[in-house]
Amino acid sequence: MSTKVTDNTAKSQLQFIQNHQTALDAGEYQIEIEQTVKIDDALDKFSANLTFVVQGDRFTLAPQDIHAVFPPVGSLGDHSHILPHIALEWSTLPWERLVHAGSSQDIPWLALILIHEGELVGRDGQTGESLIQPGNTKIVTLKELQKPSTNTIKWPGITLEAGQEPDDKVSVIDVPKTLLLEILPTTQDLSYLAHVRKISGETENNAPLAVVISNRLPQKDQSSTAYLVSLESRYKENGEFDHQNATDEDSIRLVVLKSWSFACSDPKQNFQALLTNLDKNTLRLPESDQAEANKYLTKGYVPLPHYLRQGGKTLSWYHSPLAPGENSTSLGLSKLSVRSADQLIAYNPNNGLFDISYAAAWQLGQLLALQDKQFAISLFNWKRSNAQKLAQNNQQALFPHLFTDNNGKSASSNSADNEFPNDIKTWFEQLGLLSGVPFNYLVPDEQMLPSESIRFFWLDWFWVESLLDGAFSIGRVQASDAQEDSKNNPLTSKVKKITGFLMRSDVVSGWPDLQIDGSESSILDERPMKQNEKLKILRQDRLSEDVLVCLFDGAVRTVDISLKPEGLHFGFNNDDADELWRELRKLDGQEMGDWKVQPIPWKDETKQVVNINNLVDAIKNELKTQNEIEESNAFTAAQFALQMIQGAEKVRLSIST
Known part of the structure; x- marks a missing residue:
């Protein structure tokens, strides 16, 4: 099932898809071929066995496999009402493996867990002493992971597949059992925490992205670290996480495919504030x-x-x-x-x-x-x-x-x-x-382009x-x-009239999916820029991690900077009193200010962990009350993503004439 949101200004369409499953799971397969040939009354049989392997990422991700993360790496913005997410270039990846034998393929084997500053993230395997540095991952070999671990760090062991060598390096994190069970999604939660996102329109038709969302909010005025972890074969058939009879003093080892850290402190470091204060x-x-x-x-x-x-x-x-x-x-x-x-x-x-x-x-x-x-x-x-x-x-x-x-x-x-x-x-x-x-x-x-600045120019x-x-x-x-x-x-x-700007800002590094429009008109109000007003963009490139150049065919006087649909994030509405709620939408994407879920259902409010399954039920009940969906309608990860996505932010820079 898919849900669509149309952006008439950009003339593009954002489509949410429940999942994108592979035709074959990763593993080894055999094909038996038999042919019978009859000549007169004699029968001859010929047979052959063929073996082939379907490989998929299991323990590591290449940098090019990651489209974007949010909040951005190292950012300092006010993200206390945002559910972190990671967008993957490989749209089938979250559904290529199973959380337990016989589990539904709707349940992803990847989860994004969030560790707050000061929380213990593991114990030393030799001494059993607590590791106190947040975000502390270890590099181990697959050989070390082949056998189950029964000491203070619980690990079930693995069987290597074709193409995997014992000397291959992987990242792991050892999380205290008491913390992990508080923040880990249930199998019901997992089915809503991953979906596929695709943008298409008149000017672009991009490949679909797989998106994995966390179930936990960042802690205000603290640093947090997000970990994309493998849950392959880590759940029991009844849907409970298999902690291998770990005690409250033990830790549980997880394979980490990607991790990044950010802070939740400075409200001036969010998208709109950074651009406004350039x-x-x-x-x-x-x-x-x-x-x-x-x-x-x-x-x-x-x-x-x-x-x-x-x-x-x-x-x-x-x-x-x-x-x-x-x-x-x-x-x-x-x-x-x-x-x-x-x-x-x-x-x-x-x-x-x-x-x-x-x-x-x-x-x-x-x-x-x-x-x-x-x-x-x-x-x-x-x-x-x-x-x-x-x-x-x-x-x-x-x-x-x-x-x-x-x-x-x-x-x-x-x-x-x-x-x-x-x-x-x-x-x-x-x-x-x-x-x-x-x-x-x-x-x-360097004085011509200081940090957090934008410089307009004419091309000589x-x-x-x-x-x-x-x-x-x-x-x-x-x-x-x-x-x-x-x-x-x-x-x-022929002399060409080309103008543009250079921008040096954390916006460039933190939000790679910037959508830029320029116009020769000085648009001082908030009306949308008309399609026939937009100048052709001749070049839009990142020259370095935090420097972007944009060239327009004409004399630009108004620039709109916003996020492309694939760069949008998920979270809750909030106010000055830090009250959280979720404003809902119609299934066609139209926001309805009086449709809301409040209060937010928590799994553990002190840990800022959202009860995703209860949140889904609350969303469904409100939509049923508003006659938006029928009682019998299924509610999928695509519809959940539609309801949880935050509106696109846009900042307009205009030169008055």
Whole structure:
């Protein structure tokens, strides 16, 4: 069963699916094939046995298998009303194994448990002494896990499958029995704590994600650590967790596939507060007390050391392609014949300093082209082939009588193919959007982009032209080469109006699924941005863990930043008095402010552990009261996810005109 929520603004559809089960469970299978051949009255039988193995993740997850976690790793926001979750790229993973032999495949074998700061998470296997560091995992080998453990740490033992070696390393955590039984979901809870999420629409159709949710809230003003643990074959047939007769003094070992820590302390560290409190400006250094220097600083320049060929030292001005304002220069380099970077160095006799911005761009373009050996060879071969065709056409024009066919008629002239091959064209298109340009060329001084800041800019197209021409200069040695390049340069000389922003913030690292929209209009109210108002996004990339660049085709004046549907999280509504409740929705996704579950049913309120099964019953009862579902309707993990998901947060940054 699936439940859908439609976002009309983004023209995309978020779909919740109960589960995504595999056709075959992980394990070893045998196929017996028998064939009978009858010739006259004689029967011959032929048979064969084939063995094959279905493998699935069991003890570890590769980093690329994890789409996102929430709360973000190392975040400090107010997450006290949020149920942590992890989104997995492999949509069938939570249902590939069983919690006990014969259990329903609706019950996932993975659970996300939460350990609060100060809670004991294990005991030393040798001394039995408590380990007091929260989040303390151990690395062991599979050989150590093959045999059951009967000491103070309880472990049932495992049988290795094909592809698993005794020396393989895995992470484990030893949790005190008294704590684990308080926070561990029941099998009924587990069936609601995992689902599949898929987003599709006019502009995207992404692969489905498996999502595993915790049943415990983070503790306010403390750190917490979330663990994705394996519960394979850890439950009894009656649905109880098999703690192997552990005493209250014993610990229970669990395999950990992923863990991360975060704090629940600073309300200014949530998504909306981080974006609202960003330091907003253009990309430039602060003003100085010197008027002459400020003429350059206001244009985004920075002073850099310059070493002269004769051994002398001076300072030169440099600005990146990300300028505070529009560059009025309309001259395209395709009209020039630049043979070296020195031709683009500008000198100001009034202050005796050089401007090396465009020379640096040209030199960088040449170096990037030379660095890509395959591209450089392809470009040189294209130039040589094009030159040969041009020479042939010139000869044919000068001496047409020498170029005749068998009938004495002049052969038709073939013009040179001046179009780039697709691979060369794609390379230049990407370079034109600054892909591959080192970060220090974009932000030459760290003061220009401090932590928790956003900097808007215009793309200096003459800088980009210099970059492209430097790359196009491969094979440009003699003056004649430069003239040919000037005549036959297929690179566009049309000045493009491109704007954008750089953002350096914990939002970039903590929320990887940012949805960004830009408009040329200054939208000062809260109305949704219309589809025909949105600018085309030419590039949206993370340049580092916490730095994002976004380029728009046009002059952006309003930017909306929100979460994509796959980045949404789960939790409860809360108020200033820290009262929690759950506001419910219709099955079509429409929020209903007067439909709610309050109070929240707890398994252990002091431990902040939610009784998921009772919460589901409360949600069902409210929906039945509102005539949204029938008494006989089944309630699935997909419907639970729909009711528990938090609304998308959006922050608008607008430049008034």
